[in-house]
Amino acid sequence: MDKLLIEGGAALSGEVAMSGAKNAALPLLCAALLTREPLTFTNVPALNDIDTMLRLLAQMGVVVERQGSQVTLDAAGLSNPVAPYELVKTMRASILVLGPLVARFGEARVSLPGGCAIGARPVDQHIKGLQAMGAEVGVEHGYVHARGPRLKGARLFTDMVTVTGTENLMMAACLADGETVIENAAREPEVVDLANCLVAMGARISGAGTDVIRIQGVERLRGVTHRIMPDRIETGTYLCAAAATGGEVRLTGTSGAYLDAVIDKLMDAGCEITTQRDAIHLKAPRRLTAVSIRTAPYPAFPTDMQAQFMAINTVAEGTAVIRETIFENRFMHAVELIRLGARIRIDGNTAVVTGMERLEGATVMATDLRASAGLVIAGLVAGGETLIERIYHLDRGYEGLEQKLSALGARVRRVK
Ligand SMILES: CC(=O)N[C@H]1[C@@H](OP(=O)(O)OP(=O)(O)OC[C@H]2O[C@@H](n3ccc(=O)[nH]c3=O)[C@H](O)[C@@H]2O)O[C@H](CO)[C@@H](O)[C@@H]1O
Numbered sequence: 001m002d003k004l005l006i007e008g009g010a011a012l013s014g015e016v017a018m019s020g021a022k023n024a025a026l027p028l029l030c031a032a033l034l035t036r037e038p039l040t041f042t043n044v045p046a047l048n049d050i051d052t053m054l055r056l057l058a059q060m061g062v063v064v065e066r067q068g069s070q071v072t073l074d075a076a077g078l079s080n081p082v083a084p085y086e087l088v089k090t091m092r093a094s095i096l097v098l099g100p101l102v103a104r105f106g107e108a109r110v111s112l113p114g115g116c117a118i119g120a121r122p123v124d125q126h127i128k129g130l131q132a133m134g135a136e137v138g139v140e141h142g143y144v145h146a147r148g149p150r151l152k153g154a155r156l157f158t159d160m161v162t163v164t165g166t167e168n169l170m171m172a173a174c175l176a177d178g179e180t181v182i183e184n185a186a187r188e189p190e191v192v193d194l195a196n197c198l199v200a201m202g203a204r205i206s207g208a209g210t211d212v213i214r215i216q217g218v219e220r221l222r223g224v225t226h227r228i229m230p231d232r233i234e235t236g237t238y239l240c241a242a243a244a245t246g247g248e249v250r251l252t253g254t255s256g257a258y259l260d261a262v263i264d265k266l267m268d269a270g271c272e273i274t275t276q277r278d279a280i281h282l283k284a285p286r287r288l289t290a291v292s293i294r295t296a297p298y299p300a301f302p303t304d305m306q307a308q309f310m311a312i313n314t315v316a317e318g319t320a321v322i323r324e325t326i327f328e329n330r331f332m333h334a335v336e337l338i339r340l341g342a343r344i345r346i347d348g349n350t351a352v353v354t355g356m357e358r359l360e361g362a363t364v365m366a367t368d369l370r371a372s373a374g375l376v377i378a379g380l381v382a383g384g385e386t387l388i389e390r391i392y393h394l395d396r397g398y399e400g401l402e403q404k405l406s407a408l409g410a411r412v413r414r415v416k
């Protein structure tokens with residue numbers, strides 16, 4: 001199994017390009033199931049999760065063509081509306097085939113999804129929504145089995161804000177009979193990117209980006225070409241890496257537009273940040289000031305940036321309080337950061353981090369995608385060598401991580 005060896009101490013500097021967003025690309029690829037016409041996506045990141053999603057779609061009968069960061073999907077011959085356990089177990093987003101499959105095919109069997117081990121992560125809201133739209137849905141032998149010849153528009157209210165839940169139900173509603181209203185909808189930019197593509201395909205959607213989305217069902221959708229939005233979490237991760245190491249970087253092919261909460265906190269920590277239309281520049285102070293955060297649905301501070309902020313606080317001046325309100329088990333990185341000498345106390349969903357002058361390199365284990373990113377940041381500032389095990393998590397979500405970090409002057413390499 002690959003590991004990442006980091007020799008800490010180098011301040012990151014220079015310019016690097018950000019990739020397309022994993023969490024926008026995954027639902028968008030599933031939108032191809034809604035039409036008989038080919039859909040082309042550009043700016044698709046080269047990630048294990050994308051490979052898994054393309055394999056999943058291919059075994060359903062979708063024709064997949066991939067050239068670099070361009071992917072064309074043709075679901076005219078869709079024949080097998082099944083998402084098997086072997087493909088679904090590593091990736092939460094595979095549940096996103098459920099809504100489109102029932103809407104277009106009238107039936108779907110989808111294994112209960114895996115993904116990052118950060119909480120129980122049920123899919124009851126996805127199921128409840130489809131049932132409200134007239135589908136018969138049951139869970140048997142670890143599979144969600146949904147049937148519904150033609151979904152009917154309905155008024156949907158989710159118990160909590162759910163990103164993939166909103167995306168699944170919005171896609172299903174596009175081909176339903178009549179109007180669907182999703183209340184308490186997720187406002188994440190990835191939901192808006194999906195809605196923009198669906199609208200270009202002929203869907204009638206309004207309100208994406210607010211907490212009430214209205215969808216008027218249409219008979220059919222057409223093929224289009226769509227550019228995947230930049231990855232705001234990858235961008236935030238590189239900003240944190242530069243901030244922690246006292247560096248100065250320019251990130252291109254990205255935007256500060258969806259990163260207000262993160263940029264605000266980095267500025268509170270003492271960083272100078274300027275944003276242009278498609279680039280962000282950060283200059284870090286000699287030492288960061290501790291910043292407290294509380295994760296919550298967009299536009300508040302993203303849970304997918306919590307581990308990275310825990311890492312930067314381990315070497316900041318002062319004490320930070322970190323509250324995780326989205327997932328019940330998303331502090332797994334804390335014990336690994338403690339191995340590097342960090343001072344962290346956990347009490348339920350709260351972590352109290354007291355900054356140290358420096359961390360010391362050690363062997364640590366990556367437990368999930370963003371936990372791994374937090375460990376990489378800590379390794380970059382720790383004295384000596386840090387060896388990160390189980391980096392397959394990173395390959396799910398960070399395109400060319402070692403190459404990009406090396407381009408910024410980090411001493412990092414993959415070892416067997
Ligand atoms: C592929 C993708 O886009 N993943 C993102 C998505 O995950 P994902 O869409 O899985 O996360 P949700 O927004 O659905 O989860 C929010 C909370 O709702 C709970 N819940 C959700 C659905 C449901 O049916 N029942 C239920 O109880 C979850 O367990 C969690 O506690 O949003 C998360 C929250 O921003 C991010 O961390 C993930 O990176």
Ligand SMILES: C=C(OP(=O)(O)O)C(=O)O
Pocket residue numbers: 023091092093114115116304369370397
């Ligand atoms: C939690 C994440 O991914 P997933 O929802 O795919 O597990 C993430 O991207 O941080």
